[in-house]
Amino acid sequence: MDLGWKNRVAVVTGGSSGIGRETARLLLQDGARVAICARGAERLAATAKEFADAGFGDNLLAAPCDVLDVDAVARFRDAVLARFGGVDALVNNAGQGRVSTFAETDDAAWEAELHFKFFSVIRPTRAFLPALAASGSGAIVVVNSLLARQPEPHMVCTSAARAGLQNLIKSLSVEFAPQNIRVNSILIGTVDSDQWAKRYPVQAKPGQSKEDWLRGLAEEKGIPLGRFGRPAEPAAAVVFLASPVASFITGAALEVAGGVSRFA
Ligand code: NDP
16 A cells, blocks of 8 residues: 655654664655654664665755754754755654662652653654644654553553653644644554663573563563564554554554553
């Protein structure tokens, strides 16, 4: 199915790694013009080179930007508009989880996590809103977590922040509807990305392969499909929800979690 991406412009925050990088790759393959940002310039440049080597250089803008920094987000927005002339879709993906129980989480950690989860969406959304409205068929997709509905005690403040964010997404879907900007989210379970690559050397048994460690974790977590997701899997859901083909879908939350949710 042609998702209608040819010549549309999409912005993907956190596009240098994992789900964001695969989302950008799928969008480029579908003919979109794509802007990605992340804080780390080196990894961003490596991703940009990979895409350019695959022949997508003309349709790609990669610029370092911390999505929490208002001025940096404004500069990124200006660069995107200068290069592509408009924006049709914004994928709010940048982020990471915080592993801690209530007993381990002090006020500073609570404040940092609540700030991060909300403002990493609020700031890019506010900055790109006029351009999305001008598109006439704008779309925002937020990469959120199943923790929003199914909290985990070992990720207490990330779970609470994700739930609040999900509530915000619903409000935005209603407020932006008159401008024909759709707002949806995906709720992901566990996806084998950089976050898990960093945990592997710390958590695996000596000599245990990453595949074996992930298989054990999938079993422990009771994931019905028996494995972690691959970054391209949630990316495909994002690309669909942000596309013109999803034109009557707004305020929806799509689980991409291997069946691990316990909700009917
Ligand atoms: P990765 O760690 O692979 O990628 C995260 C990306 O976000 C990187 O490009 C990173 O680059 C960027 N990023 C982080 N903070 C900022 C910031 N302040 N400003 C701009 N860019 C930033 O993670 P995933 O692909 O796994 O995660 C994508 C999203 O999915 C995140 O929001 C994550 O919390 C969420 N998620 C992931 C799960 C999983 O199992 N993988 C589970 C539940 C949710 P840099 O560090 O250079 O800025």
